[in-house]
Amino acid sequence: MNNLLVMLKLNGSAQARLMAGPVLIFMVLAMMVLPLPPVMLDLLFTFNISLSIMILLVAMFTKRPLDFAAFPAVLLFATLLRLSLNVASTRVVLMEGHKGPDAAGKVIEAFSHFLVGGNFAVGVVVFVILVIINFIVITKGAGRIAEVGARFTLDAMPGKQMAIDADLNAGLIGEEEARKRRTEVAQEAEFYGSMDGASKFVRGDAIAAILILAINIVGGLFIGVGQHGLSFGDAAHAYVMLTIGDGLVGQIPALVISTAAGVVVARVATEQDVGQQIVGQLFSNPNVLFLTAGILGIMGLIPNMPHVAFLSLALALGAGGWALRRRQQEELQQQERAPQEQQEAVEAAAAEASWSDVAMVDPLGLEVGYRLIPLVDHNQNGELLHRIRSLRKKFAQDVGFLPPVVHIRDNLELKPNDYRILLSGVEIGRGSATPGQWLAINPGGAAMPLDGEATTDPAFGLPAVWIDVAMREQAQIAGYTVVDAGTVIATHLNHLMHRFGSQLLGRAEVQQLLDHVGRDQPKLVEDLIPKTLSLSALHKVLRGLLQEEVPIRDMRTIIEAVTEHAPRLAALNQAGTGPDTAELLALTRVALGRAIVQHWFPGDGEIRVIGLDPGLERVLSQALTTSGALEPGLADTLLGDTQKAVERQEINGDAAVLVTTPQLRPSLSRFLRHHLPQMAVLSNAEIPDERVMRFTALIGGRE
Incomplete structure (x- = not known):
């Protein structure tokens, strides 16, 4: 209900503003045609005076001519209103003037008696002087300034347009800013042209005021003497005084509005209004x-x-x-002291360094070019900030620990649309995004070409095209995946966070993770650290899992496996330095086998994997046992056969997963992970007993 009332109020306000112009025109026509009582004339004359004062004050407080762009139209309506009031007051003066000085209302009476002391000769002189000031000085000068201003503005338009295009091409401004500046240039030329024409209304109004005064005096004397039987002196005193009052009550607002017109066109556009300019420059020396x-x-x-x-x-x-x-x-x-104080501060800082001078490297950072700043600016409600917050939360839910905060800063050394992602101060990813456009990514099934800037998806390297907003639906229908600039950066960041998740997990994060688990299962953590395993050893195990993108959400299983096997492995280690973390990692993976397999093969169906030929498996075992490394020829053969097997798996819609013996799994995983990051290597021991496994591709032999 409240929302409905607010909408009705807003609609009512909009309707009122919409009807202001037609109502004013109706008032003008009505005053010219219908007779008005003296009370209504008093109200309308008062409104005319207040309107002229408002116009002058608005003109005084504007900082640029375009801040009062409606002034030519306002000047036209104000002139028409004043002339219509002259017509209405003339009717009343000529019809009721013989009744006394207040026959045409209190306002005209006040101007005819108080301002000129009841002397119609003085009134005529004052009126003529006001008309001369308005017509010859103010209006003529303002019209000349507007004419010259319009001419110079039109002459300067090509140069201004070229300057805007140059700033746009140099990357100093964006498309929106360039469009806004071009509109302002055009509006400025139209404003001065309109002011040049509008000043003619004021000059015509001044001429009309003199003619109306003369006609009213002659008509008043004729009516007073001929129709009402007044003497010439009485008729002159009655009608001429009312005519002078009528002329003054209309001419003073006209002079005020003419002054406002002169202020608008004569001022120089700065960050100050006219009053501040005058005081600041006239009284500055x-x-x-x-x-x-x-x-x-x-x-x-x-x-x-x-x-x-x-x-x-x-x-x-x-x-x-x-x-x-x-x-x-x-x-x-004060200005002389400032450089000295600054120099002293610099010398003091150079003489005595402190730990505050040491700048720590951010674990995870994002640097953007200046055109991407609105995406990450909090004051502009940057959408990328919200995406990154959601991304960290989703990462914590999927992987099992809270990643470091992404520190975002602008970098003027980057291209305007470029960004780069840093890990401990080292660049791990770079890309480009175009705000205001959409990236159409071809996942492989889209064949229709699109008009736009061809590029590649920075996260996965797929072919893509930057397109305009109007082509979004067309690209989606054609089979493209269409995302905005913020999503492109967020997706790239998310991909790299998962890829380098092991390096994002530091000892501080491990301790926070143990504290989090300890709040629900304190005994489980107490038996682990430091009784069974050191924090550094557990850190190595968890990083080993993350290196192969194994989530560490199931910390209860991980801690139980480590607690079970760590004492035995420590006893077998002849060096006496604790358990072998590689063996401990392999046993932990076995404990997490069901979750690992579920990640690659959801559900409980058949597992379709890649296997090794028994002969190749024996060769690899001997090579890794004797020398610990593969010969170049054997490595090339293994890599080529593996790539073919992965391609066959992808064609069949199966996951690229290689299953081998527990002894070969760590070495093969390290070797293949650098060349085929999309491939996973599992051991036989990690496959749950209830899952049926089938080899659909074989490396080193015939299927």
Whole structure:
């Protein structure tokens, strides 16, 4: 209900703004056609005066001409409103003027008697002077400035457009900023052109005011003498005074609006409004104030001069200049002290170093070019920040430990759209992303070409194309996987975090992981560290699991396996340095065998894997037993046969998993992991008894 009320209020406000223009036009037409009572005339004249004051204040507080871009239209409507008021007041003056000075309302009466003292001759002179000031000085000057401004703005448009294109090509601004600047250039030219035309309305209004005054005086004398039987003097006093009041109440707002027009077109666009510019520049030099005060002081000492006025103002200007000079001297001293204090701070820092000078390397970092900053800027609600938070949470749930915080910073040495991912200060990945566009990745089944910038997916190396937003649905229908720039970076980061998960797990993370397990099973952790195994040995076992992307979520099974086998392995180790971590890792993998197999082969169906030919298996065992390494020829043959087997597995839709003996598994895994990262090597002992295994490809022999 509350939301509905808010929407109704917003819609009502929008409707009110939408109807403002038509209502004003209707008022103008109504005042020209319908007779208005004096009370309504008072309200409308007061509204006209308040409107002119508002327009002048808005013009004073604008910092650029385009901040008041509606001024030409406002000037037109204000002029029409004032002329329609002249028509309505003329009707009332001529019809009711014989009844007395308040026949046309209190506002006209006040302007005709109070401002000119009830003397219609003085009123005529004042009115003519106001018209001359408005027509010859203000309106003509403003119109000339607007004309010249429009001409120079049009002449400068090609240069401004070229400057915008140059900044865009240099990468200093983006497409949105360039589009915004081009719009402002066009609007500025239109504004000065409109002001050049709108100033003609004001000049015409001044001419019309003189003609209306003359017509009203002649018409009032004719009606007063001919229709109402007044004497010439009485008719002149009644109708001429009302006509003068009517002219003044319309001409003063016209003068105010003309002044506003002059302020808008005459000001120079800066970060300050007109008042700040005038005060800041006119009263910024104390010498000017001192000289002015001296001249006024000398003039105040001349006999028969108004001594109080001249000497008071001279004293005020002198005091102002002294205060201004004192403030400038304080600012100068402060500026002189600043470099000295900075130099002293630099020397102190160089003389005495501390541990705060040592910059630690971030475990995981992301550096972006300047065009990618909005994706990671908190103030701009960067979407990539939210994705990275979700990514760390998902990693912790899938892998089993909380990775370090990703430290993000901009790097001006990178290309505008480039980014790079760092692990302990070393680059492990680099890519490019285009904000505002989408990356269409071809997973292998899309054949239709797309218009855009061809590239490769930074995470998996698949062919891809950067496309515009309008082509998104077309690319999805064609079979492409379409993602935005933030998703591209987040996916790349997620892929590298899983790949280098073992290096993200430090001893601090291991201790935090044990503390987390110890809150639920304290006895399990107490029996492990340090009674059975050291923290460093457990760290090596966990990193060994992560190197082959085995999750460590099941810490209970890992701790139980380590606790069971570590004492026996330590007793067998003749060096007496504790258990062999490689053997302990192999036994831990056996304990996690069901989870490992489930990761590669979900469900409980048949396991379709790659095997080794028995002859090749014997050769590999002898080579690794005698020398601990493979001969180059044997290594090339093994790698080539393995690649063919992996390709056959992928064609058949099976996982690339090699099953071999427990003795060969660690060595083959290290060798193949560098060349075929998508392949996993398992041992026979890790396969659960309830799972049926079938060799669908054989390395080193015929299937």
